[in-house]
C-alpha cells in the first residue's frame with residue numbers, strides 16, 4: 094500500500110467543515126492518525142464513536158504535538174489566540190491551514206503571532222461548501238465534492254505544502270483554485286458577503302414596517318427566494334462582516350452606486366436605458382447560469398447531464414421548425430452592434446453560443462433588447478463606438494465568437510482578453526492570430542500551443558493585406574474581413590474552397606460593399622454599416638440531425654420548415670441524396686437575403702455507402718458527425734477524405750465519432766483526414782444497427798445529437814454523457830426529438 098499523505102492530522106475544532114474533512118481523511122486513508130481538540134467533551138466522544146478520530150483533547154497543545162497537518166476549523170476570530178497557544182509545540186515542517194471564509198484577517202492573525210517569520214507550512218484555505226446543519230454529526234464525506242476550495246498561499250508558503258493541500262482537497266473531490274488573499278476577500282465580498290448583507294437588510298427593512306404581518310403573509314416566491322439566506326447564523330455573519338470589512342465596504346459602495354442609477358432611471362422614466370439595464374442583467378444571469386447552478390458546463394470529467402435512449406422500434410414523424418442558424422445569429426449581433434442605427438433580428442438562436450456573443454457586446458457597452466421569442470433589437474453604436482469591457486470576455490464553447498471577435502477587437506482602441514470553456518480552450522487560435530498580426534494587430538494566444546485565452550492590445554493602426562487561407566475556414570475568413578473594416582486600404586482573402594458566406598452576405602445587407610471574384614473576397618476599410626432587419630433562417634446544421642434520423646428510420650416522414658439553404662451550407666443535402674435518401678427540397682424562397690426551403694425526408698429506402706465527394710466537405714463541415722450515423726446504417730462502405738478540419742472542431746470529431754461508433758458495434762477506421770465506415774445496412778431490412786453502449790460526447794454538442802439519432806436503430810440502451818452542450822446550438826433538441834417519436838430521457 095502506498096504511504097498515506099500525512100502521518101498525523103490534528104483538527105482544532107470539529108464542526109461541520111472539520112468533521113467532513115476528517116471523514117474524507119478516514120475514507121480515503123489519507124493519514125495514519127487523526128486527532129482533534131475542541132472544548133466540548135461530547136463532540137470528541139462522538140467523533141471517536143463515529144471513527145473519524147483516534148483521540149480527542151481539550152487542550153490544542155496536546156493535539157498538535159508531532160502533527161504534520163493542523164487544520165484550524167473554528168471561527169476565524171479565534172485564529173490568533175490558537176496560533177499563539179500552539180506556536181511553541183508545532184513540529185518544524187508542519188502544514189497549518191484553516192477553513193475560514195475570510196482570509197485577510199487570518200493572515201493578519203498569523204503576522205501578529207509570527208511577525209515576518211510565518212512558517213513555510215502556513216497556507217490559508219477556504220472550502221466553499223456548507224449545509225443547513227452544523228456540528229460533528231452534520232459532517233458528510235461528500236460535502237466538498239464538486240465544490241470549490243480556494244487556497245491562498247502566501248509568499249512565504251512552501252510549494253510542497255501547497256501541493257500536499259491540493260492533494261488533500263482533491264481527494265475530497267473538490268476543485269482547488271489558488272488565488273491571492275486580497276483577491277479572495279474581494280471575490281467573496283461580492284459573491285457571498287454582499288448578497289447576505291442585502292438579504293438581512295431587506296428583511297430588516299420590511300420587518301420594521303407597521304404592516305409587516307401583511308407583507309410577510311402575502312410575500313410571494315420572490316421575497317422567499319431573496320431572503321432565504323437571511324435565516325443564516327447572525328453571529329457568523331457579524332464576524333464575517335467585521336473580518337472582511339474593507340472589501341465588504343467597497344462592495345456596498347458599488348451596490349449603492351448601482352442602486353442610485355437604477356433609481357434615477359425609474360424616476361426619469363427612461364424606458365430604453367432601463368430595458369437595457371434589466372436585459373443586460375437578465376442575459377448575464379442566463380449566460381452564467383451553468384456556473385451559478387454549480388454545473389461546471391464543460392469541465393473535464395464532470396458529467397452534468399446525460400441522455401438515455403432505450404431500444405425498441407420507433408417512428409420519426411412530424412413537421413418541425415428548427416431553431417435559428419448559429420452562424421447568422423452571431424453575425425447579426427456583431428454587425429448590428431457596430432452599425433449606425435437600430436437592427437431588428439427575428440429567428441435569433443437563443444442558444445448559449447450566440448448568447449455568448451450577445452453578452453460580449455453588452456459587455457462592450459452596446460444596448461441590446463431581448464432575446465425574447467427569437468427577437469432581438471440592437472442599438473448600434475457605430476463603427477467606433479464599442480467600449481472597453483471591464484473584464485475578460487467569456488466565449489463559452491463558441492469558436493465562431495472567439496475567431497470573429499479576434500478580428501474586430503484587434504482594431505479597437507482598447508485592450509481585451511477572451512476566454513472560453515474546456516473545449517474552446519483547446520482549439521487553435523493561431524490560425525486567426527497570424528494573419529491579424531500581418532495586418533498590424535497585437536494579438537497573443539496565451540494558452541499552451543496557440544490556444545485561448547486570447548489577449549489583444551488595442552490602439553494599433555491596421556493595414557489591409559491579402560491573405561491566402563491555408564485551410565477552408567469561414568471563421569478565419571470572417572475574422573480577417575472584419576478586421577479589414579477598420580484597416581487602411583483593401584483587405585482580401587482567397588479561400589482554397591468556398592466556405593459559408595454569411596459574413597459577405599450580411600455585410601452587404603448592412604450596406605457595406607464586399608466584392609467576391611471567384612474564391613477571392615475583398616473589402617475596403619473605413620466604411621460604415623447601417624442598421625437593418627435580419628431574418629435568421631432555421632439552422633441547416635441542426636436540421637441535419639432530423640434529416641439523418643428520418644433517413645435511417647422505416648416509414649418516417651419529417652418536414653423541416655423554412656430551413657436555410659444557402660448554397661455554401663447544403664453539402665448535407667447533396668451527400669444524403671447521393672446516399673440514396675428520399676429527400677426533397679420544397680417551397681424554395683428568399684427570406685432576409687438568405688435562401689430558405691422546406692425539407693422533407695422519408696424513410697422509404699436503405700441508404701448506400703459512398704465515397705463522400707471532397708468538394709462537398711466545406712459545405713457540410715458541421716454535419717459529418719450525423720452523416721457518420723447515416724453511413725453506419727447504409728449498405729456498404731462509406732469513405733470520407735479531405736476533412737482534416739474535423740479534428741479541430743469542438744472535439745476531434747473523427748476520433749470521437751470513431752470511438753463512439755465502435756462502442757455501438759460499428760466497424761470503422763479513422764484516418765488522418767477522414768474515416769472509413771463499414772455500413773451495416775441491408776436493403777429492405779430496417780432492424781437495429783447499433784448495439785447499446787455508453788458514449789462520451791467530449792463537450793461537443795454535435796457528437797451528443799448525432800449519437801442520439803443512433804437511438805432510432807438500437808438493440809440496447811444508449812447512454813450519452815455530457816450532453817449539456819446541446820444547449821449551445823439547439824436548445825429544443827430533446828423536445829422536438831420526443832415529439833417526432835425518439836424518446837430521449839434527460840437526467841442531470
Ligand code: S3P
Nearest residue numbers: 420493565566567568569714715
Ligand atoms: C462557422 C464556420 C465553421 C463551422 C462553425 C461555424 C462560422 O468553422 O464549423 O460551426 O460561423 O463561420 P470553421 O471556420 O472553423 O470551418
